[in-house]
């Protein structure tokens with residue numbers, strides 16, 4: 001699993017699709033190469049946005065991982081949330097990765113339920 005392979009660094013990327021249904025996961029390099037924060041590589045992010053547009057999909061979510069917790073959005077995540085999308089945070093509890101979805105608007109964090117189909 002990509003997110004697990006990046007440990008101890010945070011992983012990040014985009015989820016694209018249609019009608020709130022994810023069809024494509026795009027991994028983006030964490031330019032910060034940090035265990036406690038992420039900065040999407042701007043070139044890869046632009047390429048991803050272009051791919052999403054040329055495939056007639058919508059950007060549904062931005063995901064990143066918290067290999068050392070917490071399960072919720074950090075102060076930095078809230079401050080840097082720039083898009084009106086769902087923010088998915090993968091966090092490690094013991095050996096199990098869990099995904100939680102949030103909307104972050106005007107400094108407020110709202111839970112968004114996710115339906116995950118294992119492959």
Ligand SMILES: [Zn+2]
Nearest residue numbers: 064066074077
């Ligand atoms: Zn975070």
